[in-house]
Amino acid sequence: MLTNQDVEIVQAPVRELEDGEILIKMVWLQMDAAVRSWLDEGEGYLPAVKIGEPVRGGGMGRVIASKHPDVTVGMWCGGGLPGWQEYAIADGDSPIVNPYPPDWDVLFQLAVISSPAATAYFGLKELGELQPGDSVLVSAAAGSTGSVAVQTALNLGASVVGIAGSDEKCRWVEELGAQACLNRRTDDLAARLKELRPKGFDIYFDNVGGPILDLALRRLAIGGRVVIIGAISMYNQGGRPPGPSNYLNLINRQAKMVGYQGMAYVSRYDEAWNQMWEWKAENKMRYRTEMAHGLENCVDQLNMLFTGGNTGKAMVQLCEDPGPGPY
C-alpha cells in the first residue's frame, strides 16, 4: 500500500506557458488501480514514476489559460495524465490531451468513458467474444470498471452474476440488472457459483486475480474465456504474487485467458465511447462516484481501491468547478 510517508505535498509557482501550452485548474482526479502500478519499477506499459515527479494519474479540470489556438479558456481538459496536482500544464497538441466543450458531462466522462468504457467494451466484446445469451461473471462488480462491465454485458445481451465486497454493493450491482451478486466476504462463492451456473460461465471478467480468479477457472464453461484486466487483490503484495494454480483447467474447459491492454484498441476507442453515450441516453449506463476532497486525501482514496471500500468511481475533488470563465 502507498502511505502518506511515500508522498509529499509541495508548493511551487506555476511557470509561464510556452506557445502551444495550456494551463488547467484540476477539479477532479480519478483514482485508478494503474496509478499504484506506475509507482513500481519493472516492465509496465508506461515507465515508472520517478522520485520528485507528481504521482501519475488522470483527472479533469478547466482550462484557465491557453497559448494554443484551438483550446480556449473555460473548456474542460484532462491534460493527458497530469497526476496529483492542483494546476497542470499540458501540450495542447498532445494526442492524449483532449479538450471538451465547457458544458461537457465531465463526471460521466471520468467515471465511465475515461478508462472503464474501453476496458469493459473491448474486454467483453472482442477478447471475451461475448455473444447474446452468454453467462458472464464479473468480480469487483461494484467498482468503477466492474459496474461498467456489468452493464455492458447486460446491454450486449448476456446474463450477469457479480461478486462484490459488501451487501450494500451487491444490492447496487443487482439494481444495475445482474441476476445475482455475491458478497465475497460472507457468501460461499464456490457453492453459490455452481448453484447459479451449473454449466459454468462463458466469460469471467477478472479485475482482482488471487483466489477468485482461481475459483472462476474452476467454474468456466466449455469454451470459456477469462479476460484479465488487472489483479487488484495482488498489486500491493510486493514480490511475486501467486499465479492462478487452476490454470490447467484451461485445458479441460477448452478455454483461454486473455490479457486486456488498452493500447491495442486506441484506434477504436470512439466505438466504445459512442456506445456508452448512447446507452447513457437510453438510461442503460449508470454510475456512482466515491468522492473525497483535497490532495491530502489522495493516498487514502487510492488505497480504497485495494481494500474494496469504494462503490463506483473513486475520485478526489480538488476545488469547486470554477465554471466556464472568464477568470
Add this chain to the structure above:
Amino acid sequence: MLTNQDVEIVQAPVRELEDGEILIKMVWLQMDAAVRSWLDEGEGYLPAVKIGEPVRGGGMGRVIASKHPDVTVGMWCGGGLPGWQEYAIADGDSPIVNPYPPDWDVLFQLAVISSPAATAYFGLKELGELQPGDSVLVSAAAGSTGSVAVQTALNLGASVVGIAGSDEKCRWVEELGAQACLNRRTDDLAARLKELRPKGFDIYFDNVGGPILDLALRRLAIGGRVVIIGAISMYNQGGRPPGPSNYLNLINRQAKMVGYQGMAYVSRYDEAWNQMWEWKAENKMRYRTEMAHGLENCVDQLNMLFTGGNTGKAMVQLCEDPGPGPY
C-alpha cells in the same frame, strides 16, 4: 510419482470373445503423461481409473482373434485405450478402436500420429494461430509431443527455439531444424532466450508448466500466444501446484494463454494425420522411440516422462511382433 507398489501384475485367463469383439495381442504400449493424470481423482476429461482396472493407456497390437466382420486376424489395432495388459479385448464397433492393415507403419502411428500429431498441429495452427515467420518456443522439445511440435512449427514456416533436459537431447532438437535448443539444467534460460529473441516469442508451446512457463510469459512478444497442452513438471507434485505468477504479463503483451484439449478437434484429426504422413513421405517428420521391455518396466518408463529421461516417444514393448499370422 507412481511406484511399483501402486500397481500389481496379475495373471487372469482371457475370456471368450462375444460377437463383435476382437482379441489383440499387445505389442507396444505408449507412455503418455495423461496416463498419470488418469490415476488421480478429480475433474479430468475421462473418469479416474478405478482400483482393480488396468492402468489406462494407449498401445498397439495384432488382432489374433476376431468375431467382428470387418476386423480380420493379422491387422494392427490400438483397441481404444486398452491399458497395461498383454492381451486386450475390444469392441470392434467402438469408434475409438481403429484397426490398421497388417503392413501399417505402426511405430510412426504410435510415436507421431496417435497423440502428438493433433496436439502439435492444432495446438500450433489453430490455438497458436501460427503464421509463417513466427518465432516459436517449445519446451520438452526432445519429448514425444515436443519433437513433433518443433517439426510442425518448422514445416509451417516458423523459426523454433527449443528447451530440453540434456545436451544430447538439445543436439537432436537442433538436428530436427531448431535454430537453437537450450539445456534447461545448464543454460541461463532467461538470458539466452532474451538474446535469441529480443522481441520475444510469438508462440510458446507449453508442455511443462512451472518455472519455464513463468519465464516464457516474461518473454512473450506483443500479441503472443501461450498454448497450454499440459504441465509435466507439475503432475506429480500432489496438492495444488503453483500457478504461473507472471500471468499478468498477458496484459502488457496483449497476449493470451489457451488450453489445448484434443476432444475439441476430434472431427478434424484426419487433417493433422494426413499432413503428418505427407511430411513423413517428404522426410520432414522424424521421430525417436525410447523403448523398454515388459510390463514390469511400465512404471519406470512412465516416470521417465516426468524426470525428463526420454528422447522421443517413451514406449514399452511387451512381445516381439508376431507378424500378420495366421497364428
